[in-house]
Amino acid sequence: MVPLLVRGPAWLFQWRAACTLGAFVQQRTWAGASRIPGLGGPLVQRGSSSASSRAPEVVLTQERYPVRRLPFAQVSEDDLAALERIVPGRVITDPEELEAPNVDWLRTVRGSSKVLLRPRTSQEVAHILRYCHERNLAVSPQGGNTGMVGGSVPVFDEIILSTTLMNQVMSFHDVSGVLVCQAGCILEELGRYVEERGFLMPLDLGAKGSCHIGGNVATNAGGLRFLRYGSLRGTVLGLEVVLADGTILNCLTSLRKDNTGYDLKQLFIGSEGTLGVITAVSILCPPKPSAVNVAFLGCPGFAEVLQTFSTCRQKLGEILSAFEFMDAECMKLVELHLRLASPVRESPFYVLIETSGSGAGHDAEKLSAFLEQVLGSGLVTDGTLATDQRRIKMLWALRERITEALSRDGYVYKYDLSLPVERLYDLVLDLRTRLGPRAKHVVGYGHLGDGNLHLNVTAEAFNASLLGALEPYVYEWTARQRGSVSAEHGLGFKKRDVLCYSKPPEALQLMQQLKALLDPKGILNPYKTLPTRA
Amino acid sequence: MVPLLVRGPAWLFQWRAACTLGAFVQQRTWAGASRIPGLGGPLVQRGSSSASSRAPEVVLTQERYPVRRLPFAQVSEDDLAALERIVPGRVITDPEELEAPNVDWLRTVRGSSKVLLRPRTSQEVAHILRYCHERNLAVSPQGGNTGMVGGSVPVFDEIILSTTLMNQVMSFHDVSGVLVCQAGCILEELGRYVEERGFLMPLDLGAKGSCHIGGNVATNAGGLRFLRYGSLRGTVLGLEVVLADGTILNCLTSLRKDNTGYDLKQLFIGSEGTLGVITAVSILCPPKPSAVNVAFLGCPGFAEVLQTFSTCRQKLGEILSAFEFMDAECMKLVELHLRLASPVRESPFYVLIETSGSGAGHDAEKLSAFLEQVLGSGLVTDGTLATDQRRIKMLWALRERITEALSRDGYVYKYDLSLPVERLYDLVLDLRTRLGPRAKHVVGYGHLGDGNLHLNVTAEAFNASLLGALEPYVYEWTARQRGSVSAEHGLGFKKRDVLCYSKPPEALQLMQQLKALLDPKGILNPYKTLPTRA
Structure with missing residues (x-):
């Protein structure tokens, strides 16, 4: 592959690796791989290929890590009967069905839960938590089970509370772009829904094909659009949350601004299910940009990656929507395990730059000026540009699927x-x-x-x-x-x-106090987020 | 004044009212008027002209409203001596000096505090609060005293804790744009500071000449740049807060992303000084746009204002940074009380649109296409455009100074x-x-x-x-x-x-619980934010 030299406007560079990249389209994406209809979102092992059924069993968390079970009650036959009355036909106790939701998708931690519940409504979640609170039964809330830190699976025998069936869009306002939906909606499906209406989800991540919006909010997920659209702390307008004792806290407003007292929803964004279970989300979607470009570039060193970033901010300004990097080792793993091919010449570093704007011509001119500068000055030694959606997706896959390549x-x-x-x-x-x-x-x-x-x-x-x-x-x-x-x-x-x-000790102490206030019995996602007490 | 008709590119329209608008530059702006050197920021009556010294005295809050003093201690001579040891020479008890900080700038509420303290450091604030907490003395934190809801002045005899002398910039990172400063820095001064370094404060408001950044954060101020740069909940990266008992909570991180546990700073953003006193702020400043345009337009009706907004979002996309409106009555008051003149023909509604972008030529083309469409379709009947800073400020003054005109x-x-x-x-x-x-x-x-x-x-x-x-x-x-x-x-x-x-009752209850957790004696800004208990 020859290096990109500036001949005419750089933005006219065409995709030059369509053949070698053909493998992309045959390949099931990581995101796609995790959704097998009929099995239910969270029950599938993410990142698992057909080979994963032969993968070695994951060691129980309680055996690998020095952790002791807290004195919660154990689920009895009476409990199962009571839960069956709350969510009839949706109390799962089959050990085979419970295999996947007990293991994180990285296959590093494993719980031993014997019960999974699939509520459909916030009221059902409230009934479940009220019951568990009274009975002192621990609960592990679970969305798409795509977490990276073992937050979404039980550590011992916590009841798994799955949001899989809470997957309804409740409303969408096509002037303001405010989407209100249940917590179990899958991010990629929401993306499709709002894109058909001229908007964009303000977050995107590799796990989009499986992850639930409720889980995204509970984790305060960052992801690939953070640079442009900012934190969920700004884009989430409202939440409905069920507290540990079953109280429904309805802060599901759709207002861009609301300074009527403490912003309680912020407590639950990023609290990883330890302070309450998020049951519905109101989120502001930006208008879908009419022009999107993705450049995939090779850089000779990390210093050049940094200088490319500075140049990029200067030249692309408000149309810059992502600046991602990966090193040569990442590319090797993606090629080896996923049979994807690099679209540019081998380089120590690669950079993926995305622009999103409202004027294709203007954006192309800005991108052209940027590429001319970085190629001319040697900051970038090779590159390719995509403007159509299929090729853009292919380039993004190189970056998004690194996690999957690593897990293999x-x-x-x-x-x-x-x-x-x-x-x-x-x-x-x-x-x-x-x-x-x-x-x-x-x-x-x-x-x-x-x-x-x-x-x-x-x-x-x-x-x-x-x-x-x-x-x-x-x-x-x-x-x-x-x-x-x-x-x-x-x-x-x-x-x-x-x-x-x-975090300083004062912050840890306040976290413990907030946990004690909101979940005095500690039944919500125990052994998570808060440090082990001495 | 003749209506704007499209003759050539609309973005070339020149400022057409320089003469009638001459009054602007002689006029002291609301923002400017509120800062008189030597008197100290929060002690000046905002929006007051020379006439205000003859203004009728504001009725005491305790006389106008049905509110009862809570059983806090009263400041004794021993207390004054102890406070003098904490902030030597900065314990103000002179009744004349205490006049202004007891009254809100709208002149609607009035406290009867007999002590104002001017700490310089977070440690001093911590010592003050530890002392007040032990002695059960109530405290009213005060920044620039520009609040609109009587949150920044005492209701009875609360000690006023002023951030006026906490006005140091602590650091600025000229690659990331992260500013770290003490809570008492004045917004306009911070704006100048970061603009000299190629950045912009992510918030702007009419009171910028007096308001303190700590007060802005405590109020979760929105303002004029909210549309583009979003909420302080996204742009504030870290806070240092002194809790009611004098504990310093240092969450003054400068990281764009940090998901290590609960985001405690969110508790204090928008809590109006009732949960803790913000002493330092870390805030992300966006790069200063190289091209700014402001259009001031007249619309024949509110339906046309709304359609102009839709067209604007579509045509201006990512460069739109403000969309403000005012009605004809506002313009009349601005003309009457501030002697400003409308730059466009009399209309039922006026719209101020600002664009901020990185390419002057591109932005002008987008603005031109927008103006052609709204003028051509009759949504807008008259308009003027400013591209240089002086004229941009003049147009903004029409909108920003409405508050001042109303107060007169x-x-x-x-x-x-x-x-x-x-x-x-x-x-x-x-x-x-x-x-x-x-x-x-x-x-x-x-x-x-x-x-x-x-x-x-x-x-x-x-x-x-x-x-x-x-x-x-x-x-x-x-x-x-x-x-x-x-x-x-x-x-x-x-x-x-x-x-x-x-807010639903469950939210009110949780607010009360948070207040009780963080300020069990209720000494911080009592009678504010939380509803009167039955």
Whole structure:
């Protein structure tokens, strides 16, 4: 493949790798792979190919980790009968059906729940929680089960409360773009729904084919459109939440502005189901941009990636909607495990830039000026551009499916860090030296525009000594940079005890107080988010 | 003045009213008027002209409203001595100096505090609150005292805790645009500071010359850039807060993303000083746009205003940064009280549209296409365009200074409502009929792009029977539209008992519980935000 040289307007560069990329279309996408009709969203093992049925069984969380069951009641026959009266025909106790929702899709943690409930309405959720609260039964809320930190599966025998059947759009206002829907709606389906009406979901992520909007909000998911449309804390306008005791808290407003007292919904955004169960969401969708372009570029070094980012912000301004990067190791894994081919010449780093605007001609001119500058100055050595939806999707797949490629590479140690952009890649280089051949791969990729690094280390299997070499090293390194040890994935079960690297003791104490206020018996998603008590 | 007809590109229309608008530059702006060096920000009466020294004295809140003092301690000589040790030389007890900070700038409420403190550091604030907490002394935090709902002045004899001297910028990162500063920095000064470095404050409001950033965050201020840069809930990255018992809660992170546990800072954004005192703010500033245009247009009716808005969103897309409207009554008051002149022919409605983009040529083309369409179709009957900063400021002044013009018209009954845009103006018309000659003026203006109406009624003086005709009528009307009875001003003292029109009882209960958790003695800004207990 020849490098892109500026001959005429750079924005006229055509997709030059249609053949080698043919594999994309035959390949089931990660997102697609996780949705098999009839099985129900959350029951499918994400990222699993047909080979996964032969995958080694995941060790029980309670055996791998030093965690003790709290004194909750155990589900009795009487309980099952009572729950059956609340959600008739939707109390699942078949061990085979319970296999998948007990295991996270990364296959790193495993609970031993014996009951899964599938409510359809907020009232049913309220009845369930009121009952569980009275009986002191622990509950693990579950959306699409696509979480990265073991937050969406039980640790012991918590009752799984699935939002799978809560999948109705309640309203859409085609002037304001406000969507109101139940928590179990799948992100990709909502995306299709609003796009048909001229709007866009303000968030997008690799797991869109499985993840539920309620889970997205509970995790405060970031994802691929964060750079442009910002945090869910701004775009979520209202929530309906069922509290631990079964109280329905209706803050499901659709107003852009509402300063009538404390913004209670914020408590539940990012609380990972530990303070309440989100049952419905009101969210502001931006108008669908009429022109979208995606450039996929190769950079000779990380310094050039950073300079490309600065140039990009300057030249593309308000039409820049994503700036993602991945290193050469990521590309190797995507090629190896997913049989995708790079559309550009082999490079130490790759950058994916998306523009979204309202004037195709203007956007193309801006992009052209940008590409001329980065190619001319050697910041970028090769690149390709896509303007039609099929090719745009193909380019995005290279970035979005890294998670899937990693999960096929073996056991994955995942770190999701916020760091100053200028230090973002140093940790990856540092770890390669530190770990040597003990690691199969050490890769770095992520949302550079948001200062968010996804650092992943793979090994053949879980290995306590490798974990010891990684932790607390990675967290200490991050804390020295005043970074965050969880940028967007949350804390769940696996990161709850590293909270102290990013938050002061006073904050931890207030978190515990809020938990005690909202869930005094601690039945909601126990063993998650809040640190183990001494 | 002749109507704007399309002759050549509409974006070339020049400012056509330079002479009539000359009055602008001689006129001290509302923002400017409120800052008199040496007196200290919060001590000055906002919106007061030289005439205000002869203005009638404002009735004490405790005399006008049915409110009872809670059993807090009273400040003793021993307390004064102890406070003097904490903030030496900055304990103000001179009755004359205490006059202004006891009265809100609208001159509608008045406290009787006998002590004002001026800490310089968070540690001093912590010492003050620890002392007050132990002694059961109530505290009223005060920033620029520009609030609209009586939230920033004491109701009885609460100690006033002023952030005036906490006015230091702590850091600015000129790649990420993250500003970290003390709570008492004045918004306009921060704006200048970041603009010199190529960035923009993500919020702007008429009171910018006096208001403090800490107060903006405590109120969750919306303002003029909300349409483009969104809520402070997204742009505020971190806060330092001193809790009621003097604990310093340091969540002053500068990270774009941080999902390590509950987002505690959200509790304090919009809590109006009732849960903690904000002492420092970390805020993300967007890059300063290289091209800004402002169009000021006349519309023949409200239906045309709405259609102009739809056309605008479609044609201007991502460069639209403000869409404000005002009615003919507003223009009359601005002309009458501030001697400003309308730059366009008299119209029933006026619209101010701002674009902010990175390519002057592209933006001008988009604006031209938009103006051609709205002028050609009769949605707009007259208009003027400004591209240089001086003229842009003049046009903005017409909209920003309405509040000031109203305050000079007499006693103002203010309502700040979120409503469905299509019903936004109906309430104004309805009230004109309902009130008849009892009201001096009934005007409507506001942030149409955010569905936010500022409805104002003026009368010669406060009049209980006029208030009775307005309330609860306005709130009931709003509740029927599922609107918000406070879009951006907050609840403060004057709106706290109308919360129930926009929030369900479960939300009120949770608010009370949060207050009890964070401020068990209730010393922080008592009589504000939370409804009177039965």
